[in-house]
Amino acid sequence: MNNHQSKLSTQAPNSKRFIACPLCESRVLLMTLNDHLDICPSNKHKTQQKQHIPRQGNTLKSYLSGNNRLPSTANESSPSSDKTSSSKRNHEVINLDNEPATPAAKKTSTSTTGVNATQSSIESKLKEEIAVLKKSAHLPLSERLRPQTLREYVGQQHILSQEKGPLFQYIRQGIIPSMILWGPPGVGKTSLARLFTKEASAVSSSGSKDERPVHYWMIETSATKANTQELRGIFEKAKKEFQLTRRRTVLFIDEIHRFNKVQQDLLLPHVENGDIILIGATTENPSFQLNNALISRCQVFVLEKLSTNEMCIVLYRAIALLNRSRKLLWGDIKALQLSRDIMEYIVDVSVGDARRALNILEKVEISTRQDDKTNGKGNSAETAESEEKKVITLNDVRDIIKNNSDSILNTYYDVKGDFHYDAISAFHKAVRGSDENASLYYLARMLQGGEDPLYVARRMIRIASEDIGIRDNSLLSLAIAAHDTVMKLGLPEADMALVHCCVALARAPKSVEIYRAWNNIKSMLNENKYSLASSEIPMHIRNAPTSLMKDLGYSKGYKYNPDYVDGKVKQEYFPEEVLHKCPNKKELQFLTGKHLGTRVDPDLLKDKK
Known part of the structure; x- marks a missing residue:
């Protein structure tokens, strides 16, 4: 050598x-x-x-x-x-x-x-990779891209942070509590449940000094398909599994809010006894949809909508996977490349739903793949030159989305969920605050999301009396007319009637005099203050339809106002007991003549300076 x-x-x-x-x-x-x-x-x-x-x-x-x-x-x-x-x-x-x-x-x-x-x-490794890609090629992109480790999981750092994340602390100890994961669609509730079980089981196995450490395994089901018999079978299987192998069963129930009261009650004793560890995923507010007894036995973790940057991370990973498949499975096709503007547009139209964003990306990828195959039929040199010049633009992506959509893209709106109540509340407050543009925005968001237009029309009738009241009596008639228009025409023909009424209500002068007076009276009656709810009606203003009632003094001494000048007479209408117990007669003046309050917003003063 x-x-x-x-x-x-x-x-x-x-x-x-x-x-x-x-x-x-x-x-x-x-x-x-x-x-x-x-x-x-x-x-x-x-x-x-x-x-x-x-x-x-x-x-x-x-x-x-x-x-x-x-x-x-x-x-x-x-x-x-x-x-x-x-x-x-x-x-x-x-x-x-x-x-x-x-x-x-x-x-x-x-x-x-x-x-x-x-x-x-x-x-050999390349063949193995191709085999894996072929095996999963039929799956949706969102399923192929599911994270395999907690490091690959994107988002929810408020509960997964290594410093203060409560969920991460459980993982570190190898403990899985019963919990409810509450968040909007496509934020990773199912993936988090799987990874949580996997990571906690690994920590429990490696860190335990017990000769037979506790392991975890997961059974997944959905409230849309699971029945009472299936749940009972799972409970029995979980008991036997722990007795034989010391493996604790984690029962993951997707869409748990769809369970009825009987099914939810069936879970209670098994969660209480530790037969199973329950992880429920829901898009609805657990306070409204789940039994209080079940909520008290579970911890509730709120998952937030993914930010734009987090959504872009998911999309970049998806593009890398798609390009690998394009190269190895479908030939040496030009790699898919999307600009940051296009990525952010996909994020915007997906409304924070990662699954929806990946579905849109898959549509874009398939459309460009077809274009590449079509272009590849010509001269190879010309094809290569055209591929270098061709760049996917934002307008191309818009066209692809529109052409592949059965209907217009709707905003994220759940007619029966929390957003239903949040949106109508925001609409009402915008009208009350005389912000006509914000009022129109929330009206459009509700109608675009599929809200019942009659529900909106009924709320505007309420606004006409509650927030405008006697300052403009004509608006109550306008609101009723808008409701009738929706009844007779329906959408989309009746949309302008709703817009008309919405803007008129927002621009009108406001008065809450009657609203406050009514609430004050109801409050005093509920407390029976000054015997308002129990005092006797004065005899002189009672009705006397029979001679017996007249003989008993009903209607005696009543002064018929139209018989007097300007209808003015000296006559008391409040019960005598109330007048006797109420030291300050001003408390009985429910209508003060003040349409609005007297406070000054300090933020307005800051803006003027």
């Missing part, structure tokens, strides 16, 4: 093999040769890539087998330099094992065998 080989064999004790790139002659690890060839500076175009090696009479396969040498370069002009370079190249595949020196022929044979073995290993 020459000095060159001896020096290199003693430099690195690890078993690594290097090889010179057949295109640029730079030395790279053999294991990364294919990756290097993809980004090699000498490999600038596909058409040139195919001609680099054959032009020299060699191929990559023949070079790897040791039958041919590398292409000559400009530095190999002299015989001496050619001899030196040739000698160098013959030993570019270097064995860095701590082995005794061997003859050059045997060394070359060993190197060639190593190259073939490594190449075979790379091809």
Whole structure:
């Protein structure tokens, strides 16, 4: 073995093999040769890539087998330099094992065998990857992209933070409590439940000093398909599983708010006794949809809508997976590339739903894949040039989404959930605050989301009396007319009647005099203050339809107002007991004549300054 080989064999004790790139002659690890060839500076175009090696009479396969040498370069002009370079190249595949020196022929044979073995290993791994991609190709993109570890999980740092995240503290201890995961669609409730169980089980197994540590395993079901009989079977199976294997059963129920009261009550004793660990996922407010007894036995974790940056992270991972599939499964198609503006547009139209965003991305990818296949039928050089020039624009994505959608994109709106009440509350407060633009916005958001227009019309009738009241009596008639229009025409023809009424209510002067007076009276009656709820009606203002009642004094002494000038008489209408018990008669003046309050908002004063 020459000095060159001896020096290199003693430099690195690890078993690594290097090889010179057949295109640029730079030395790279053999294991990364294919990756290097993809980004090699000498490999600038596909058409040139195919001609680099054959032009020299060699191929990559023949070079790897040791039958041919590398292409000559400009530095190999002299015989001496050619001899030196040739000698160098013959030993570019270097064995860095701590082995005794061997003859050059045997060394070359060993190197060639190593190259073939490594190449075979790379091809084997590539085949395995292709097999995995083919196996999951039929699944939705959102399912293929599910995180496999907690590190891959995106979002919900308020509960998963290593510093203050309450859920992470449970994982660290290897404990899984019964819990309810409450959040909007597509934020990762199911994925979090799976990863939580997986990570906690691993921690419990590795960190426990018990000879038989407790493990966890998950049973997944949905409230849309699980019945009482199936639940009882799960409970029995969970008991036997723990007795035999010390594995505790985590029962994950998706859409748990769809369970009726009987089904929810069925869970109570088994959660209480620890037969199962319940993880429920819901998009509805647990306070309204779940039994208080069940909520008291579970911890409620609120999952937040993913931010724009978090959604973009999910989309970038999806694009990487799609491009890998495009290359390995569907041929060497041009990689899908989307600008940041396009990504943010997809995030906006998906309204914080990662699953919906991935579905949109899949539509875009399939459409561009079809375009690539169509363009590939022409001249290869022209196709390559057109592919370089063609860039997916924001308008292209808009067209793809519209063409593949059965209907217009609706905003995220749940007619029966919390958002139903939150939106109508926001609409009412915007009208009360005389913000006509915000009022229109919430009206549009409700109608676009599928809200019942009659529900909105009924609320506007209420607003006309509650917030405008006697300041503009005509608006009550307008609100009733808008309701009748919706009844007779329906949407979309009646939408302008709702808009008309909405703007009129927002612009009208406001008065809550009658609203406050009415609430004050009801409050005093509920407390029976000054015997308002129990005092006797004065005899002189009682009705006397019979002679017996007249003889008893009913209606005696009543002054009929229309018989007097301007209808004015001295006559008391409140019960005598109330007048006697009420020290301050002003308390009985429910209508004060004040339409609004007297407070001044300090923020307005700051703005004026």
